[in-house]
Amino acid sequence: GAVVSQHPSWVICKSGTSVKIECRSLDFQATTMFWYRQFPKQSLMLMATSNEGSKATYEQGVEKDKFLINHASLTLSTLTVTSAHPEDSSFYICSARAPTGSNQPQHFGDGTRLSIL
Amino acid sequence: LAKTTQPISMDSYEGQEVNITCSHNNIATNDYITWYQQFPSQGPRFIIQGYKTKVTNEVASLFIPADRKSSTLSLPRVSLSDTAVYYCLVGVTFLSNQGGKLIFGQGTELSVKP
Numbered sequence: 001g002a003v004v005s006q007h008p009s010w011v012i013c014k015s016g017t018s019v020k021i022e023c024r025s026l027d028f029q030a031t032t033m034f035w036y037r038q039f040p041k042q043s044l045m046l047m048a049t050s051n052e053g054s055k056a057t058y059e060q061g062v063e064k065d066k067f068l069i070n071h072a073s074l075t076l077s078t079l080t081v082t083s084a085h086p087e088d089s090s091f092y093i094c095s096a097r098a099p100t101g102s103n104q105p106q107h108f109g110d111g112t113r114l115s116i117l
Numbered sequence: 118l119a120k121t122t123q124p125i126s127m128d129s130y131e132g133q134e135v136n137i138t139c140s141h142n143n144i145a146t147n148d149y150i151t152w153y154q155q156f157p158s159q160g161p162r163f164i165i166q167g168y169k170t171k172v173t174n175e176v177a178s179l180f181i182p183a184d185r186k187s188s189t190l191s192l193p194r195v196s197l198s199d200t201a202v203y204y205c206l207v208g209v210t211f212l213s214n215q216g217g218k219l220i221f222g223q224g225t226e227l228s229v230k231p
Contacts, residue, residue: 004160034218043204044161044221093160095219105151106219108160 003027004096006109014117015086021079021112023094028104029074030096035067038091038111050077084116121205121222128228135192137225139205142186150181150188153204155224161204165190192227200229 003026013019023033031052036044048069049057056069066088068080077096081088093111098104122140129135141150149168153161165172167179167188178191192199202224 006160036221043223046218046220049218091158095160105163105166108153108162110160111158113158 004094004107004109006094006112008112009110010113010115012115012117013084016083017116018080018082019084019114021081021092021094021114023077023079023096023109025075025096025107028096028098030077030098031074032097033071033077034095034097034106035069035077035079036093036095038093040091044093047079052077081114084114086116089114089116121207123203123205123222123225125223126226126228128230129195130230131196132194135195135199135227135229137190137192137203137205137227138187139190140187141205141207144185144207148207150179150185151206151208151219152177152179152190153206155202155204161221164203195227195229197229197231200227202226 005024005026007022011019033050035047037047038044046059047062047067048059050069050071052071052074058064066082068082071077079092091111091113093108095106095108097106120143149166151166152164154164155161165174165177165179167181169181169185172179180189190203204221204224206219208219
């Protein structure tokens, strides 16, 4: 079945560093991908919708300049956390919407654990 | 998007049937009900989706009453490996070109004991 891959799965970096997370749809083309953030013991919070070839749509309260999203191809979306600080430490998860009519549910990556020191 | 309400946590024992009920009073006509399972440090995994009455697959059943204001996920004969958080979501089906945006509620933390 369809698979979504995230990379890296775990990253630790110093405060002020920018971190890029990749989300790839491995065996299907995804015109739309989604980025979520999840804090410990909490639910997933939708951050933004990533559309191939156009600007991402951000949810209310999510800083566009802080979380840069690029969906340059039909199989890759990237999330860059710019000038990361300890409060940005979280579990970031992406998902990809399968092609219309494919009878496939939305598939999620296995997340990226980001720790900012 | 319709808001969902689930119990925060449930306990069960191996071999028992577990039923998790979700309330979605404001469900729209075009909305489907979808359940996902999430293990710690992993992304959610699709379990089942339905619109009305009953849907069954190899891992679960989904019961939806006629008014569709609630739904019940039924897990037969749970094992320790079913310990996870279960999310009920309401939205347009993935079969539609309008589908996609999923808003997660608090989920139900299921703990299966030996």
